Amino acid sequence: MSHDLLPPALARALADLLGDDGLLTDPAERLTYGYDNSRRQAMPAAVALPTEAVQVVELVRACRRHGMPIVARGRGTNTTGASVPVAGGLVVSFERMDRILRIAPDDRLAVVEPGVLNGDLQRAAGEHGFFWPPDPTSAPFCTVGGNIACNAGGPHAVKYGATRDNVLALAAVTGAGELVRCGTPTTKASTGYDFTRFLIGSEGTLALVVEATLKLTPLPPLRRALRALYADVGSAAAAVARLMAQPVAPSMLEFMDGDCVRLAREVGGADIPAAGALLMIQADGDAATLEHAVAALSRAAQGPGLVALDAAPDQAAGERLWAARKALSPALRTLAPGKINEDVVVPVSRIPALVDAVQAIAREQDLPIVCFGHAGNGNLHVNILHDPADVAQSQRAQAALGRVFDAVLALDGTLSGEHGIGLLKRDFLARAVTPQTLALMRAVKAQFDPDGILNPGKLLPEDV
Amino acid sequence: MSHDLLPPALARALADLLGDDGLLTDPAERLTYGYDNSRRQAMPAAVALPTEAVQVVELVRACRRHGMPIVARGRGTNTTGASVPVAGGLVVSFERMDRILRIAPDDRLAVVEPGVLNGDLQRAAGEHGFFWPPDPTSAPFCTVGGNIACNAGGPHAVKYGATRDNVLALAAVTGAGELVRCGTPTTKASTGYDFTRFLIGSEGTLALVVEATLKLTPLPPLRRALRALYADVGSAAAAVARLMAQPVAPSMLEFMDGDCVRLAREVGGADIPAAGALLMIQADGDAATLEHAVAALSRAAQGPGLVALDAAPDQAAGERLWAARKALSPALRTLAPGKINEDVVVPVSRIPALVDAVQAIAREQDLPIVCFGHAGNGNLHVNILHDPADVAQSQRAQAALGRVFDAVLALDGTLSGEHGIGLLKRDFLARAVTPQTLALMRAVKAQFDPDGILNPGKLLPEDV
Numbered sequence: 038m039s040h041d042l043l044p045p046a047l048a049r050a051l052a053d054l055l056g057d058d059g060l061l062t063d064p065a066e067r068l069t070y071g072y073d074n075s076r077r078q079a080m081p082a083a084v085a086l087p088t089e090a091v092q093v094v095e096l097v098r099a100c101r102r103h104g105m106p107i108v109a110r111g112r113g114t115n116t117t118g119a120s121v122p123v124a125g126g127l128v129v130s131f132e133r134m135d136r137i138l139r140i141a142p143d144d145r146l147a148v149v150e151p152g153v154l155n156g157d158l159q160r161a162a163g164e165h166g167f168f169w170p171p172d173p174t175s176a177p178f179c180t181v182g183g184n185i186a187c188n189a190g191g192p193h194a195v196k197y198g199a200t201r202d203n204v205l206a207l208a209a210v211t212g213a214g215e216l217v218r219c220g221t222p223t224t225k226a227s228t229g230y231d232f233t234r235f236l237i238g239s240e241g242t243l244a245l246v247v248e249a250t251l252k253l254t255p256l257p258p259l260r261r262a263l264r265a266l267y268a269d270v271g272s273a274a275a276a277v278a279r280l281m282a283q284p285v286a287p288s289m290l291e292f293m294d295g296d297c298v299r300l301a302r303e304v305g306g307a308d309i310p311a312a313g314a315l316l317m318i319q320a321d322g323d324a325a326t327l328e329h330a331v332a333a334l335s336r337a338a339q340g341p342g343l344v345a346l347d348a349a350p351d352q353a354a355g356e357r358l359w360a361a362r363k364a365l366s367p368a369l370r371t372l373a374p375g376k377i378n379e380d381v382v383v384p385v386s387r388i389p390a391l392v393d394a395v396q397a398i399a400r401e402q403d404l405p406i407v408c409f410g411h412a413g414n415g416n417l418h419v420n421i422l423h424d425p426a427d428v429a430q431s432q433r434a435q436a437a438l439g440r441v442f443d444a445v446l447a448l449d450g451t452l453s454g455e456h457g458i459g460l461l462k463r464d465f466l467a468r469a470v471t472p473q474t475l476a477l478m479r480a481v482k483a484q485f486d487p488d489g490i491l492n493p494g495k496l497l498p499e500d501v
Numbered sequence: 502m503s504h505d506l507l508p509p510a511l512a513r514a515l516a517d518l519l520g521d522d523g524l525l526t527d528p529a530e531r532l533t534y535g536y537d538n539s540r541r542q543a544m545p546a547a548v549a550l551p552t553e554a555v556q557v558v559e560l561v562r563a564c565r566r567h568g569m570p571i572v573a574r575g576r577g578t579n580t581t582g583a584s585v586p587v588a589g590g591l592v593v594s595f596e597r598m599d600r601i602l603r604i605a606p607d608d609r610l611a612v613v614e615p616g617v618l619n620g621d622l623q624r625a626a627g628e629h630g631f632f633w634p635p636d637p638t639s640a641p642f643c644t645v646g647g648n649i650a651c652n653a654g655g656p657h658a659v660k661y662g663a664t665r666d667n668v669l670a671l672a673a674v675t676g677a678g679e680l681v682r683c684g685t686p687t688t689k690a691s692t693g694y695d696f697t698r699f700l701i702g703s704e705g706t707l708a709l710v711v712e713a714t715l716k717l718t719p720l721p722p723l724r725r726a727l728r729a730l731y732a733d734v735g736s737a738a739a740a741v742a743r744l745m746a747q748p749v750a751p752s753m754l755e756f757m758d759g760d761c762v763r764l765a766r767e768v769g770g771a772d773i774p775a776a777g778a779l780l781m782i783q784a785d786g787d788a789a790t791l792e793h794a795v796a797a798l799s800r801a802a803q804g805p806g807l808v809a810l811d812a813a814p815d816q817a818a819g820e821r822l823w824a825a826r827k828a829l830s831p832a833l834r835t836l837a838p839g840k841i842n843e844d845v846v847v848p849v850s851r852i853p854a855l856v857d858a859v860q861a862i863a864r865e866q867d868l869p870i871v872c873f874g875h876a877g878n879g880n881l882h883v884n885i886l887h888d889p890a891d892v893a894q895s896q897r898a899q900a901a902l903g904r905v906f907d908a909v910l911a912l913d914g915t916l917s918g919e920h921g922i923g924l925l926k927r928d929f930l931a932r933a934v935t936p937q938t939l940a941l942m943r944a945v946k947a948q949f950d951p952d953g954i955l956n957p958g959k960l961l962p963e964d965v
Contacts, residue, residue, distance in 0.1 A: 141848070143739075143850035144850050144879075145745055145746065166746060188690075188691040199691075201695065211941070215937040216935075217937050218937075219934075223848055223880070223914060223915065224658075224659075224877075225663055225846050225878040225879070225880045225919060226652075226915050226917070227651055227652040227702045227917045227920065228915045228917050228922060228933050228934070229934060229939075230702070230942050231698055231699055231701070232942075234665070234695055235694060235699045238694070238695055255745075255747050256748070258748070275607075282607075282719055285787075323749075325793040325796065326749070329790045329793070333787070383687065384607075384610070384687055385608050385609070386605065386608050411689070415608075416687070416689045449685070450685065450687060451685040451692045453692050454689040455689060456691065457691045458692060470682070470683075470692070471680075471681065471682050473682075474681045474682055474683060474696070477675070477679070477696065478694045481945055484944040485941070497693075
């Protein structure tokens with residue numbers, strides 16, 4: 038059965054429920070809700086713009102009666118195709134459920150609707166001296182609901198955790214149209230099965246989140262950056278292990294491989310020494326403690342293979358130390374118009390082996406592949422550069438992607454650290470988990486979503 | 502069907518599988534595996550002592566064929582009756598699966614069997630400069646598997662998290678006899694549904710954990726204690742909120758209410774000023790940072806209602822500041838031979854309201870009830886003192902318990918912060934979660950354990 042259009046009875050029911058301006062059916066309007074940052078696109082049958090949880094309950098029940106697929110949507114900044122309505126059906130955009138319901142400084146929490154922008158939440162929490170740790174690059178325009186869907190991270194996760202570590206409670210509507218409440222507005226709880234963390238990272242395939250209680254963290258008033266260059270990736274990885282093994286946790290610990298350093302220098306024009314690898318290290322704290330934190334991180338950064346260690350005396354100088362990273366993105370674009378950017382993750386000690394494996398794959402497939410990313414978590418962004426207009430190159434890029442995933446899994450890593458699986462990686466999931474685990478994922482999914490209407494075609498591979 | 506004895510065919514199969522000394526059937530031996538720290542006791546049909554995961558897979562399959570209940574057991578230190586075999590069946594003690602398989606300092610992780618003692622793990626990790634944050638009072642003789650079963654916490658959870666925050670991956674055998682592997686040995690992952698955190702706190706009702714990959718944390722070399730006394734609980738709770746709202750996280754933040762302070766002084770003989778509430782505050786760090794951390798916590802501890810603030814110049818003096826807490830337990834025993842100790846949790850701002858409610862319940866039921874515990878997490882241990890030999894008093898204690906839970910739930914809290922539900926609190930679970938959430942818990946349990954053989958009668962209330 039096609040889900041390109043709403044059956045008239047369902048269209049009437051949804052229009053009654055959502056009001057005249059709460060259901061978009063015009064193709065020109067629907068089109069803009071059919072893409073995400075994966076560059077994939079598909080046409081939904083309609084777009085719902087609910088304003089309250091009870092509407093979400095009712096719209097799921099109505100869709101379920103018609104077997105109509107439902108795709109929850111924040112702002113479409115995800116990179117995996119998770120919010121592309123490949124099976125048609127109803128896109129539920131949470132853009133009108135964007136309120137911060139409550140900030141409770143004494144309890145260090147915020148209660149929000151899923152459509153609130155990460156950046157808006159940060160501003161509101163900042164007025165009370167707090168922040169919410171997940172900080173993906175898209176923070177100004179991505180939603181908290183989307184962060185929950187893919188277990189978003191960002192550079193500060195190395196000290197403060199990713200989304201799963203920073204959510205206390207959720208209210209969500211299952212595919213059966215039941216509103217479930219899980220978790221407690223406390224930082225400790227041991228009362229039955231933990232659906233809160235289970236829903237995080239489930240990419241809209243189990244339930245639609247309609248309210249989230251977020252754990253806030255006191256905002257350190259000061260930050261200071263260090264930039265360390267190493268002769269090779271092995272020396273940098275050993276430094277990462279030293280930095281993570283001492284008690285002063287870096288608030289950021291970012292990595293660039295030698296190709297990235299070379300591109301930033303030679304193509305991007307960054308004024309940095311030649312080196313085989315680069316680490317950007319950040320300390321945070323207050324006036325009394327920051328110096329000591331910087332000193333501890335400087336000591337840990339030093340070791341065999343260190344080429345240069347630069348400290349930024351203040352925040353502005355810290356920004357200038359990022360020149361290499363900033364020069365990198367335009368440099369990559371001059372090399373090739375297209376890139377496949379995968380956020381694989383490996384144990385920290387395996388970073389050199391991963392970079393070696395990636396370089397071998399790059400030679401084998403005759404394509405530039407560069408690695409940079411969140412080294413403290415072993416979460417590297419592997420960028421396979423290619424020209425999408427060149428069919429042979431694109432095929433080699435796809436072949437390289439499969440080989441990268443195989444290398445990551447052989448190194449005890451996994452497919453994604455913070456982007457999720459979505460559409461683009463679902464066919465690789467069966468390589469990453471055992472058949473027994475995959476069978477259990479399917480069985481549990483069926484309890485949340487008995488008719489399989491929630492985000493079909495995502496996360497789980499096709500059941501053949 | 503009775504599960505007091507193994508059917509002969511099952512007894513033979515298990516003896517073949519586990520060897521002569523791997524299956525205990527003598528009543529005197531079985532008896533010692535039938536209790537836990539809840540003081541409840543029941544007789545299992547037999548006790549299995551597996552030495553490897555493959556035996557656990559086979560014994561679950563054998564028990565499933567006979568519909569025989571299975572109760573996983575660490576060392577029985579839990580307080581909720583979760584390891585008491587109330588339905589008979591087979592107790593699986595993990596005492597022979599107690600190996601530390603691997604400690605990887607560069608990857609900040611340890612891979613262990615479930616029967617390893619928490620204290621043994623801490624010693625082994627300490628040799629590499631690390632610790633594993635969960636530190637229940639029973640740490641020297643409780644197992645990591647037991648910590649995982651009830652999502653154990655302890656005083657350091659306020660800074661470093663409880664068990665759920667410190668486990669990266671698990672291997673576990675479901676009630677269907679399938680070995681599932683979940684998680685990755687990395688601190689970030691977004692690859693399908695998160696069974697790792699879901700199994701933590703599930704009290705052996707979903708699967709038997711046979712291997713755990715634990716996240717280790719660098720051990721701060723120094724710790725320093727502060728003791729703050731306040732005029733009333735409200736002033737102390739305001740100080741807790743201030744302490745938690747600034748960037749230097751206390752490594753412990755323990756609370757005693759005014760009755761505890763009075764008992765410690767008048768009955769226990771502790772040399773402390775009279776006060777309405779007490780906080781024990783701990784900072785950790787190294788020689789360069791500790792002073793600053795202590796100063797930051799001292800500033801935050803000061804405010805309206807502060808009666809006295811004492812700093813311990815060194816670790817030994819810190820121990821002496823604990824005199825009040827140490828005097829408390831014997832003082833409580835002189836008041837009444839029995840106590841019901843529940844580890845409820847509320848948002849930090851609700852601590853004063855909880856203590857008020859508990860005092861009202863104490864007056865109403867004419868029983869002493871005192872509160873102390875992990876204030877930074879809002880996780881208070883409510884101790885209802887009574888004489889178990891006095892039937893009327895015991896009935897009033899039970900009535901008080903129900904009223905305490907109602908008060909906690911009305912304050913947005915929940916039944917347990919770190920002990921779990923087990924046998925003793927299962928009848929209260931339906932007050933803490935909605936019918937929809939409870940139904941989903943049952944539905945998911947059935948996917949892990951289709952025949953309901955794993956720890957029957959625990960966590961979930963009877964399905965009537």
